[in-house]
Amino acid sequence: MILRRIGQAVLVLLxxxxxxxxxxxxxxxxxxxxxxxxxxxxxSAEELQRIRDTYGADEPILAQYVQALGGFVTGxxxxxxxxxxxxxxxxxxxxxxxxxxxxxxxxxxVVLALGIAIVGxxxxxxxxxxxxxxxxxxxxxxxxxxxxxxxxxxxxFRLGWxxxxxxxxxxxxxxPTITLSIPIAAPLAxxxxxxxxxxxxxxxxxxxxxxGAGEVWIFWRNILRNAMLPALTMAGLLFGELVGGAVVxxxxxxxxxxxxxxxxxxxxxxxxxxxxxxxxxxxxxxLINLIVDLLYPVLDARLRRKVRS
Amino acid sequence: xxxxxxxxxxxxxxxxxxxxxGLLTACATTGPDDDVQRLTYLEPIFFATLYPPGxxxxxxxxxxxxxxxxxxxxxxxxxxLSPWIATDLPEVNADxxxxxxxxxxxxxxSDGTPLTPENVVANFDLYGxxxxxxxxxxxxxxxxxxxxxxxxxDTVRFHFSAPAPGFAQATSSFNAGLLSDATLALxxxxxxxxxxxxxxxSGPFVIESEDLGTLLTLTAREDYDxxxxxxxxxxxxRLDQIDYVLxxxxxxxxxxxxxxQADLARQIEAPVERHLRDxxxxxxxxxxxxxxxxxxxxxxxxxLEDIRMRQAIIRAIDRExxxxxxxxxxxxxxxxxxxxxxxxxxxxxxxxxHGRAEAEALLDELGWVPGPDVIRVKDGQRLSFTINxxxxxxxxxxxxxxxxxxxxxxxxxxxxxxxxxxxxxxxSLSYDNIQIRHTMVGRADYDVIKSMWHSDNRNELxxxxxxxxxxxxxxxxxMLQQIASLPAEEDRAxxxxxxxxYLTEQAYILPLFEEPQVYGAxxxxxxxxxxxxxxxxxxxxxxxxxxxxxxxxDQ
Numbered sequence: 001m002i003l004r005r006i007g008q009a010v011l012v013l014l015x016x017x018x019x020x021x022x023x024x025x026x027x028x029x030x031x032x033x034x035x036x037x038x039x040x041x042x043x044s045a046e047e048l049q050r051i052r053d054t055y056g057a058d059e060p061i062l063a064q065y066v067q068a069l070g071g072f073v074t075g076x077x078x079x080x081x082x083x084x085x086x087x088x089x090x091x092x093x094x095x096x097x098x099x100x101x102x103x104x105x106x107x108x109x110v111v112l113a114l115g116i117a118i119v120g121x122x123x124x125x126x127x128x129x130x131x132x133x134x135x136x137x138x139x140x141x142x143x144x145x146x147x148x149x150x151x152x153x154x155x156x157f158r159l160g161w162x163x164x165x166x167x168x169x170x171x172x173x174x175x176p177t178i179t180l181s182i183p184i185a186a187p188l189a190x191x192x193x194x195x196x197x198x199x200x201x202x203x204x205x206x207x208x209x210x211x212g213a214g215e216v217w218i219f220w221r222n223i224l225r226n227a228m229l230p231a232l233t234m235a236g237l238l239f240g241e242l243v244g245g246a247v248v249x250x251x252x253x254x255x256x257x258x259x260x261x262x263x264x265x266x267x268x269x270x271x272x273x274x275x276x277x278x279x280x281x282x283x284x285x286x287l288i289n290l291i292v293d294l295l296y297p298v299l300d301a302r303l304r305r306k307v308r309s
Numbered sequence: 310x311x312x313x314x315x316x317x318x319x320x321x322x323x324x325x326x327x328x329x330x331g332l333l334t335a336c337a338t339t340g341p342d343d344d345v346q347r348l349t350y351l352e353p354i355f356f357a358t359l360y361p362p363g364x365x366x367x368x369x370x371x372x373x374x375x376x377x378x379x380x381x382x383x384x385x386x387x388x389x390l391s392p393w394i395a396t397d398l399p400e401v402n403a404d405x406x407x408x409x410x411x412x413x414x415x416x417x418x419s420d421g422t423p424l425t426p427e428n429v430v431a432n433f434d435l436y437g438x439x440x441x442x443x444x445x446x447x448x449x450x451x452x453x454x455x456x457x458x459x460x461x462x463d464t465v466r467f468h469f470s471a472p473a474p475g476f477a478q479a480t481s482s483f484n485a486g487l488l489s490d491a492t493l494a495l496x497x498x499x500x501x502x503x504x505x506x507x508x509x510x511s512g513p514f515v516i517e518s519e520d521l522g523t524l525l526t527l528t529a530r531e532d533y534d535x536x537x538x539x540x541x542x543x544x545x546x547r548l549d550q551i552d553y554v555l556x557x558x559x560x561x562x563x564x565x566x567x568x569x570q571a572d573l574a575r576q577i578e579a580p581v582e583r584h585l586r587d588x589x590x591x592x593x594x595x596x597x598x599x600x601x602x603x604x605x606x607x608x609x610x611x612x613l614e615d616i617r618m619r620q621a622i623i624r625a626i627d628r629e630x631x632x633x634x635x636x637x638x639x640x641x642x643x644x645x646x647x648x649x650x651x652x653x654x655x656x657x658x659x660x661x662x663h664g665r666a667e668a669e670a671l672l673d674e675l676g677w678v679p680g681p682d683v684i685r686v687k688d689g690q691r692l693s694f695t696i697n698x699x700x701x702x703x704x705x706x707x708x709x710x711x712x713x714x715x716x717x718x719x720x721x722x723x724x725x726x727x728x729x730x731x732x733x734x735x736x737s738l739s740y741d742n743i744q745i746r747h748t749m750v751g752r753a754d755y756d757v758i759k760s761m762w763h764s765d766n767r768n769e770l771x772x773x774x775x776x777x778x779x780x781x782x783x784x785x786x787x788m789l790q791q792i793a794s795l796p797a798e799e800d801r802a803x804x805x806x807x808x809x810x811y812l813t814e815q816a817y818i819l820p821l822f823e824e825p826q827v828y829g830a831x832x833x834x835x836x837x838x839x840x841x842x843x844x845x846x847x848x849x850x851x852x853x854x855x856x857x858x859x860x861x862x863d864q
Contacts, residue, residue, distance in 0.1 A: 034731035037738075039748065039767040040365040042449040042760060045775045050441035083357045084444070084501035085521070093503070093521040149560055157568035164561060165554050165570040166349055254555040256522040267729045 005293075009286045013279060020278040021068065024271050025061050031081030031269040032057040055081070068275065078272040082264070087276045090261055095280075098257035101249070102242050104173060105180035106235075112181060113188035113231075118219075120189070121196045133193060140186035144245050148179040148252035164253065172255065180249045184238055191234045195227035202226075228299055236292035243281055346549045346852050348834070350845070351556040351565055351574035355522050359508045360500040361486040362436050362448035367701075367826070370483050370844040371575070372553065375527060377486025377510035380410055380429070381477060382537030383841045388598065388652060388753045390481055393537040394424065394511075396463075398477070405472040405796035406453075410480075414463050416535050418489035419515040426465045430457035432487050433467060444497045449760060450479035450752065452793060472794040474801055475756035482752070483844065486510060511535070513546040513848045525553040527847075540849065542836070547851035566590055566829050572852065573837065575845065577829040578703060579637040585829045594639035594825040595839035597751030598651045600761040601643040602702055603820035604712075604747055605769045607740035609781045612694070617671045619816035622745075623661055624668035625719040628821055631711050635704050639827050643820030645809045650823075652755050653805030660813045661820065668719045677720070685720035693722040697737050699747040700730040702824065709747060740771050749824050753841035755801040758808055759789040770817060785811060 029037075032055050036048055043051070052058055056067075071078055077087035119125045120132035155175060156164045162174050199205065200223055208222055247259035254260075258277060265273035297303045356368045364373040382393040390398060395410040416424040437454025439447030447454075453471040460466050467476065479485055489509040492499070499507060505519040513536070514527040529546040536543050554571065556562045562574040563581050567588050577585065582592045606619045613619055628642050641649070645657045672685060672692075680686035684693065696712070699705035706725065713723040726736055726743060736742040746769050750761050760766045764773020764780055773780045780786050788811065792804045812818050826843030836849040 029731050029735035033735060036444075036446065038734055039737075039750075039769070040449075041363065041446055042766045043446055044765060047439060047441060047447060051444050051446070054441055054444050079498055080501070084497035084499075085503045086498060089503045090521070149558065152561060153564055156570070157564040160568065163570050165351065165556065165565045166552065252558055252561070254523060254557055254561065256520060260522060267731065269731050 005290060009283075009290070012286055013282055016282040017069065017072070017275065017279055018065075020275055021065055021271075024269070024274060025064075027269060029269055030057060031271050034269045035082050068272070072275070072279065077276045080265070080270050080273050082268040082270045082273075087272050090273060091276060091280070093256055094258045094261045097255055098246055098250070098259065100173060101176055101180060101255070101257065102246060104177040105184060105245075106242060108177055108181035109184035109188060110235075112185035113192055116185070116189040117192035117196055120193050121200070122219075123215075136186040136190040136193070139182050140190075142182060144179060144183055144248040145252060147182060148176070148249055151175050151179055152252070172253070176249045176253045176255060179252070180242070180245045183245055184241055187238060187241075188231055188234055192227060192231045195230045196223055199223045199226045225299065229296065232292055232295060232299070236289045239285060239288045243284075346547060347552070348548050348550070348573060348847065348850065348852060349552045349554055349571040350847075351562045351571045352553050353555075353557055353559070353562065353576045355502065355553075355555045356505075356525070357502065358497075358500045359505060360445060360497070361484050361488070362439070362446050363500075364483050364486070365449070367575070367844065372505075372516075372525065372527075373486050373510075374483040374840055374844045375514045375551070375847050376508070376512040376516060377483060377488065378416070378424075378512050378535065379482070379485055379487065380412070380480040382539055383478065383481040383753060384539060385595070385838055385841045385846075388650075388841055390477055391537060391539040393481070394429075394487065394535065395480075399480075401477070401796070403796060405474045405476070405794075406469040407466060408469075408473075408476055409460065409464060409466045411464050413535060416511050417532075418509050418511045419530055420489055420491060420509045422489050422491070424487065424511050426459040426461070426463065428490055428493075429465050429487065430459055431490060431493050433457045433485070435493055436485055437467075445500075448479065448484050449766065450482060450484050450754070450756065451476065452756075472796050474796050474798070475754050475793055478754035478756075482842075483840070486512070514548075514551065517550075523555045527551040527553070536848065542849040546848050547836070548847055551847055563829065566831065569831070571831075572834050573828060573830045573845075575826065575828055576703075577827045579635065579640060579827075581829075582637050582639065582827065589832055591830040591832060591834065592639070593828040593830055593837060593839070595828075595843040596648050596650050596823055596825050597749070597843045598648055598753040598841055599751040599757040600647050600749055601645075601820040602699075602747075602749040602822050602824040603643060603646070603818055604696070604745050605762070605818050606816070607744050607746065607771050608815070608817055609771065610740045610744045612692070613744060615675060616816050617675055621668045621671035621675070621719070622716065622721065623816055623819045624664040624671065625716050625721065626712055626819060627663040627715055628661065628819075629663065630715070631708060632822055634711060635707050636822060639825050640703075640822045643822050646761075646812050646818055646820055647758055647805075647809065648823040651757065652753065653758075653802040653809075655806035655809045657809060657813045665719060672719060672721075679720050683717065683720055684722045691722060692720060693724065694744045695724040695726050695742060696745045696747055697726045697733045697743045698728075699749070700733055702747070702749060705747055708821065737769075738771075746770075751824070751842040755798075755805050756793050758805055759793045762812075763789040763793075782815075785815075785817075 032052050036043055036051050079086050080090060116132050116135055120129055152164050152175060155161050162171050205218060205222060208218055246257060247262055250257040250259035251263050261273060262277050352368055354368045356372050357366060358369055359373055361373055364370040378394050380393060380395040381390045383390055394416060395412050397411055400409040412426060412429060418424060434457050436448040437451045439445055453469040453473045455468045455470045458466045492509045503521050505516045505525060508516060513530055513533045515530050517526045517528040519525050528550050529548060531545060533545050556565060559578055565571040566574050577592065585592050606613050608614060632640060632642050645655055647654055677685035677687045677692050684691055696709050698709060709725045716723050726733060737746055748769055750757060750767065752760060762770050762772060764786060772782055772785060788804060788808050792801050795801050795804060826839055830837060833853045835851050835853045838846055838849055840846045
């Protein structure tokens with residue numbers, strides 16, 4: 001079963017890579033032209049052609065594809081056409097920043113989502129319950145870009161709580177984490193609220209209650225645990241949102257990271273960088289969904305039995 | 310414990326940790342250190358290469374300019390050349406094909422190696438010819454370069470295959486910044502982000518460290534003692550450290566200045582200049598001393614072939630209105646193809662004035678009559694043009710939108726070419742895609758007008774076909790060529806004037822405004838002087854924290 005999953009994953013990656021390569025080749029102009037045919041350099045046609053030859057930019061697409069794929073398989077991602085920096089260097093610099101941001105934002109999003117869902121569904125907070133129930137819909141409609149700028153202006157420039165410029169590594173994570181967590185927390189909270197409502201109405205909850213369990217016990221042991229499954233599926237899917245959000249967040253906050261790297265690579269037709277980004281994003285996607293699938297049986301005993309049988 | 314309490318605790322803990330960490334670390338770093346002259350400089354874009362011939366791109370030049378010395382120094386205001394690493398102005402032969410420089414012998418690179426004649430020749434051999442195998446390009450500014458020659462221990466000579474009167478100025482620009490032998494041996498990746506500390510110059514600042522894509526730290530070189538004699542400051546730089554910080558969002562650059570988190574920021578858009586001044590900040594603008602921001606009409610396109618069409622477009626565009634709506638006094642309305650401060654400027658009077666009635670009369674005369682939706686038609690064809698977006702230029706999209714609105718009033722349709730910078734550049738190579746090109750180029754030499762329109766260079770009018778070598782207007786091409794080949798300065802000036810007149814006569818272009826580089830700075834930043842084309846130069850800068858700083862703290 002694991003082998004089959006890995007096989008599937010490799011296939012998904014290969015298809016992703018090929019698709020990305022094809023789409024990038026189909027775009028007008030290429031990375032070499034974007035950099036060297038720029039009027040800033042005013043190169044002669046001859047010099048431009050010599051440089052294209054050095055890059056092998058005019059070789060048949062298929063040859064380029066095979067060569068690039070060969071590089072990927074052997075771990076050689078090549079060099080950014082736009083700057084000349086090795087793609088591996090770019091990745092080594094970008095990945096830790098993005099991973100730190102993504103993990104923190106995700107953790108904060110989970111806390112936020114739980115908080116909203118609990119307040120929104122608890123009898124005790126009935127007075128504010130409706131407000132909290134409508135909060136996710138509001139949060140999901142906030143554009144990350146705008147949110148980032150508002151948070152910077154307010155928290156850093158007005159209140160001066162955290163510097164944005166010249167911040168330490170830890171400081172530099174605070175505002176982007178908050179910015180990125182909000183659009184992730186929203187759908188999580190939405191799904192959680194709905195499934196908590198659903199589980200609450202199930203007969204087994206009445207049964208547990210009749211046996212004399214306290215509300216807090218019921219909520220944490222029975223309701224929440226059962227309501228987690230759909231939220232977990234959602235969390236796996238939200239990873240895509242996380243990557244998209246990181247692109248915008250990193251651009252707004254001027255952070256180095258995969259997002260920032262992607263924005264620049266797209267603008268410059270920087271194929272080697274883009275291919276690496278696409279493959280890494282796809283790998284992470286596949287991995288996260290694999291982890292989610294493996295977590296199901298841990299959380300739900302019924303699924304465990306099915307797997308064994 | 311009730312659910313409420315438990316929840317409240319969790320929330321309180323999260324909030325407290327987040328804010329506490331922020332406040333603590335904030336307190337730890339905001340205390341001003343008066344002993345260290347440290348400047349935080351906000352850049353909208355991180356540098357893409359430090360290879361000098363590729364330093365025309367603003368963020369690249371902003372770094373290269375501060376870490377390298379040049380043979381000659383160009384005064385940013387008078388544009389006059391004077392000695393720097395060369396001890397005198399060069400000796401030039403009668404037809405400007407041989408330049409001889411005497412150079413200083415006491416200069417060292419920051420890696421300790423001496424700046425020798427052999428090294429100077431190696432620099433220019435690379436910049437003059439490029440090295441395609443290493444994908445290192447030749448410099449746009451060094452034309453007809455043949456070879457360099459070491460004459461003796463303090464003399465170098467450069468030979469050109471054809472007259473190169475622009476060479477003296479070219480040696481003064483950061484595109485010809487001198488680098489150590491080890492740096493010259495690097496490949497394209499050696500000049501790329503990630504390797505900045507390996508790029509070694511002899512300039513007043515040294516690259517100390519780099520966080521890829523976000524932060525570059527330069528420190529003063531302690532033993533720097535070879536500033537241009539014409540520079541008001543001598544010896545070691547006054548600043549100890551410069552942090553180049555990436556702040557792509559304009560609101561972050563402006564907010565960072567206002568909130569006192571940064572000292573200097575590049576690329577302040579016109580609408581916020583007033584806001585910064587109101588906050589007690591300085592707005593420093595410097596012209597780019599080259600070809601103005603403007604439109605080039607690709608006159609070989611069937612719709613633009615008739616001069617009356619080009620004249621009609623010129624008359625229909627109200628440049629005063631564009632400036633008034635979109636820009637500020639930092640952006641003077643253009644009076645010719647090149648800036649009024651550029652070498653060889655010749656005022657074109659009211660040649661580019663607005664006159665809607667004249668425009669309409671010209672269009673009527675050409676037989677274009679208003680169609681069903683205001684836009685004029687002739688033989689079933691709509692009068693429609695596509696203009697590129699000049700992505701690197703200030704507010705290009707808004708400028709084109711404004712032009713769209715103005716031309717529509719006389720019945721001409723304008724499309725803004727969609728796409729990013731790479732697409733715009735690719736599309737601009739054909740007049741089928743882009744009939745009217747929006748762009749500019751900065752360089753403080755007569756050659757700049759040739760760079761802009763000669764078919765071997767940027768070819769913005771598409772006067773020459775790069776493939777077929779066919780030239781549409783040979784007269785323009787020859788005049789431009791002469792600017793770059795007449796040995797005597799007064800002849801180059803005269804020819805530059807004639808080209809400006811010719812461009813006006815033929816209605817080939819519409820210059821819009823003189824494009825500046827605009828910086829925002831704290832009031833205590835003193836001695837900041839952008840170079841001849843507006844790139845930041847930090848050598849003479851110091852931070853005068855005296856009284857201003859306490860004022861700043863009160864705000």
